[in-house]
Amino acid sequence: MTGLLAASTSTSDKRKAFRAGLASGRIQRIPGAFNPLVARLIQEIGFDGVYVSGAVVSADLALPDIGLTTLTEVAERGRQVARVTDLPVLIDADTGFGEPMSAARTVTILEDAGLAGLHLEDQVNPKRCGHLDGKAVVPAEEMVRRLRAAVSARRDPDFVICARTDAAGIEGIDAAIERAKAYTEAGADLIFTEALHTVADFEKFRAAVDTPLLANMTEFGKSELIPAATLERVGYNAVIYPVTTLRLAMFAAEAGLREIFDEGTQSGLLDRMQHRSRLYELLRYERYNEFDSDIFNFTLGRNQ
Structure with missing residues (x-):
């Protein structure tokens, strides 16, 4: 029955594999799965990981991506996906579902659900889709508190805590870079820069930030659809394709x-x-x- 009813790889090994992949010098390609069966297909084809998008969980419930989903709903979808794949699964935890204490609880719940990592963002709660106009970000100090709470709650040191900043489209790339540095100081293992536009923007961010970086190649958004090989050359460590499979299926x-x-x-x-x-x-x-x-x-x- 090994690998039949559930993945044959332990959660601990999946987390170690995710960290090793981020440090490998080879970009980790991580498509989104809108259900567990798609996660199994992602693994069979040979990708490096699976992503669970908050926008997709919302859409699956016929809701817009504006912070209406609950931690319970997101965690259960993450658990379902992580259960069936030997790949590490990264999940979108929005703003942490509340205040810093809620972000801390979110880490413990998603650790228990078998995820390899999560990302928290610096938007005001309730959030908006990262590629829509009209977003607002919290002060950097507030996001630092959110991250410190999350890091303090982590029990498995291999569980990856990624900080997403939406500041580039609001305050400019330089401000987003300063936020990324502050988020790294707060304990973030990976930085997710949302809604950069061009290869030059990604290059500028990479040159300024030492932390591993994640790119979001979502369709119909603010960013050019940059090939993985180009992002790897620029020095990015991971790339997600969050909504692609849902868009194809719908x-x-x-x-x-x-x-x-x-x-x-x-x-x-x-x-x-x-x-x-x-x-x-x-x-x-x-x-x-x-x-x-x-x-x-x-x-x-x-x-x-």
Whole structure:
């Protein structure tokens, strides 16, 4: 049953792998998974990690990404995803779901859920999507308190605490760089710079900050869609593709539903669907059958 009902890699080993990847000199490519089955696909294809996006958890609940989700909802999705993959899972913890004490509790809950790391952001609570206008950030000192609380609550030293700053689009890149340095002093292991625009912006940030850096390559946002190889050359340690799989799936689902509505049948859609056999392959259906056979392949003797 190893690796069947749950990942075969321990949470501790996944966290160690995440830290080793960030220090490897090779950019860690981390797509978002909108459900556990997508996480399994991400692993099979060969990526370095899995991301759980707050925007995706919100959208999955038919809510906008404005801080309406709860710690319980986010932690449960993180637990579901982390359970099925041997890859480290990084999760979006928004602003920590409250005051610094809440950020501290968030760390303990997400550690217990099997995540490899989380990121906290410096937006005002309730937050907005990082690529929308109208964002506001808290004073740097308040975010430092948020981070110090989070770091103080960490029990596993390999659990990665990432600090996200949204200040570049509000206060400018220089201010965001100063915040990143302060957040590193507060104990952040990784810095997430949101909504930089160009390769030159990413280069400027890298040149000024020694801490490992994470880039966000989300579609239809403020940032150019920069190839991973370019980000690696610039010196970034990780890149997330947070909403990509949800956007792909929702586009396909909408197109298919409209065709069924118009045509009255899905027969013209079959070549655009994942086949039953491929789904069963991802689910490891045969291994479950083998397990059942191994358990039930005995015969009870007659009572004499």
